Amino acid sequence: MIKIVNLTKSFGGHKVLDGINLTMPTGQITVVIGKSGVGKSVLLKHIIGLLKPDSGQIIVDGQDISLLAGRQLRQFKRRFGVLFQGGALFDSLNVFENIAFPLREKTRLTEAEIAKRVRERLVQMSLTSEVETKFPDELSGGMKKRVALARAMIQEPEIMFYDEPVTGLDPPMTNTVFHLITKTHQESGYTALMVSHDIPEVFRVAHQVAMLHKGRIIAAGTSEEIQNHPDPMVQSFIRGEVDFLEG
Amino acid sequence: MANLVRQLGQRSLNVVIEAGGMVIFLLEGLALALVPPFRPRRLLQEIYQIGVKSTLIVMLTGAFTGMVMALQGYYTLKQYGSEGALGSAVALSLIREMGPVLTGIMVSARAGSAVTAEIGIMRITEQLDALDTMAVNPIQYVVMPKLLAGVIAVPFLTAIFDVVGILGGYLVGVVLLGVSSGSYFAGMVRSVVPLDVYGGIVKSLVFGLTIILVACYKGYYTQHGAEGVSKATNQTVVLSAVLILAWDYVLTSFFM
Numbered sequence: 001m002i003k004i005v006n007l008t009k010s011f012g013g014h015k016v017l018d019g020i021n022l023t024m025p026t027g028q029i030t031v032v033i034g035k036s037g038v039g040k041s042v043l044l045k046h047i048i049g050l051l052k053p054d055s056g057q058i059i060v061d062g063q064d065i066s067l068l069a070g071r072q073l074r075q076f077k078r079r080f081g082v083l084f085q086g087g088a089l090f091d092s093l094n095v096f097e098n099i100a101f102p103l104r105e106k107t108r109l110t111e112a113e114i115a116k117r118v119r120e121r122l123v124q125m126s127l128t129s130e131v132e133t134k135f136p137d138e139l140s141g142g143m144k145k146r147v148a149l150a151r152a153m154i155q156e157p158e159i160m161f162y163d164e165p166v167t168g169l170d171p172p173m174t175n176t177v178f179h180l181i182t183k184t185h186q187e188s189g190y191t192a193l194m195v196s197h198d199i200p201e202v203f204r205v206a207h208q209v210a211m212l213h214k215g216r217i218i219a220a221g222t223s224e225e226i227q228n229h230p231d232p233m234v235q236s237f238i239r240g241e242v243d244f245l246e247g
Numbered sequence: 248m249a250n251l252v253r254q255l256g257q258r259s260l261n262v263v264i265e266a267g268g269m270v271i272f273l274l275e276g277l278a279l280a281l282v283p284p285f286r287p288r289r290l291l292q293e294i295y296q297i298g299v300k301s302t303l304i305v306m307l308t309g310a311f312t313g314m315v316m317a318l319q320g321y322y323t324l325k326q327y328g329s330e331g332a333l334g335s336a337v338a339l340s341l342i343r344e345m346g347p348v349l350t351g352i353m354v355s356a357r358a359g360s361a362v363t364a365e366i367g368i369m370r371i372t373e374q375l376d377a378l379d380t381m382a383v384n385p386i387q388y389v390v391m392p393k394l395l396a397g398v399i400a401v402p403f404l405t406a407i408f409d410v411v412g413i414l415g416g417y418l419v420g421v422v423l424l425g426v427s428s429g430s431y432f433a434g435m436v437r438s439v440v441p442l443d444v445y446g447g448i449v450k451s452l453v454f455g456l457t458i459i460l461v462a463c464y465k466g467y468y469t470q471h472g473a474e475g476v477s478k479a480t481n482q483t484v485v486l487s488a489v490l491i492l493a494w495d496y497v498l499t500s501f502f503m
Contacts, residue, residue, distance in 0.1 A: 045376075048380050049379070049380070050376055050379060050380070073382075074382040075382075077379075077380055077381065077382040078382055080380070081380075082377065082380045084373045084377060085373070086372055086373060088372060088373040088374050088376065088377035089374075090369075090374055090377075091368070091369075091372075091374070101381070102381050105284075105381065105383050106381070106382065106383075
């Protein structure tokens with residue numbers, strides 16, 4: 001279980017996270033929604049250790065990971081995988097090398113075993129072996145996302161983090177990526193946190209949805225509960241109303 | 248007036264903060280060279296990118312520098328009937344000053360700018376963050392091999408610059424202007440002492456480290472998308488060139 005307790009963060013005097021409290025149950029997908037620039041990615045970056053909070057706690061299985069450093073933090077990082085918004089594939093490595101990268105860096109597997117695992121992931125992501133030798137700049141947006149998902153999943157993480165996983169994708173590819181997330185979750189049973197503003201698609205994959213607004217979680221519940229939430233802010237966001245988006 | 252003083256103070260503070268940040272960045276990079284995992288293949292890749300790929304431009308610059316120096320030197324020395332000293336004039340100028348400085352500036356323009364752009368793009372496309380989340384230290388994986396490659400490659404490039412420059416001077420002085428081949432090389436052997444060579448090597452080591460440190464630092468802390476990368480790349484070339492010239496003065500006064 002991941003528990004965020006009273007998390008605050010300011011940048012240059014501007015409070016981006018203002019006392020976030022949120023619990024992400026083990027084995028479930030939690031989606032944090034909210035308009036662009038509201039601090040969703042900042043929240044995610046705190047949980048994956050890229051940012052340190054001004055105050056508050058991020059408790060994973062009883063341990064406050066905001067206090068970890070050095071070897072302990074590295075060991076914690078081995079437990080999770082991250083799918084970044086743009087994929088964050090390494091430009092200088094081809095698809096095979098990108099997916100194999102965590103295994104080559106962090107395990108002592110033989111090249112034959114690494115190749116086997118990489119090819120299994122490619123099949124899982126519905127990618128053909130022909131893409132293995134392609135470089136990231138030769139791939140479409142959807143393929144990049146699938147390769148990045150394969151890389152994030154290659155070490156079979158206990159926790160997965162998704163930062164705007166379908167931003168910039170066309171509707172069929174959006175469906176494909178959400179299908180792959182659901183499929184990999186069913187197969188592996190990992191705990192997941194996704195930040196996204198893709199309404200209503202996220203309601204299909206989420207076990208729990210939380211809405212972030214002005215640095216606070218203003219609503220949390222199942223997809224159905226959020227869709228029927230009485231808060232006008234939540235309803236306004238779900239319906240994509242202009243006055244709310246500009247407010 | 249108070250506003251002007253405040254702005255001046257703020258800018259001075261920023262310079263000190265940046266200089267301190269760069270020193271910490273350097274120390275972290277060098278310390279991580281001693282910590283496993285060691286990645287010799289990454290080091291060889293960077294020596295190829297920074298060193299081997301700069302060889303042609305360094306040779307071209309060296310050849311034309313040597314040729315121009317021979318041309319200028321010949322007509323100056325001729326006024327005093329000392330054309331025979333052309334070899335030593337060309338060699339001393341190249342080994343002590345022109346070789347390390349011009350090699351440094353050429354490496355900064357070619358490889359330094361490329362390093363900043365590469366790391367800057369890795370920053371804005373979250374590739375550095377991706378490394379971090381995989382428990383791979385981005386400074387150890389990306390920066391440290393480049394720093395070592397700069398220290399290794401630039402002295403070799405400087406040596407190539409010096410040799411090609413001397414040959415360029417030979418072409419103009421001996422082949423085109425008729426200075427005796429024997430006096431060109433004999434003067435060189437007489438006047439160049441080991442301290443000149445050591446001085447050149449020390450300068451090239453310091454310049455190599457400075458160029459790649461500035462390039463990595465500017466790239467690593469790039470902000471604001473493509474425009475930020477462009478700005479960082481520009482700052483790398485300008486700052487490297489200024490630091491090379493400043494270091495050159497300090498090191499020359501030390502060796503004199």
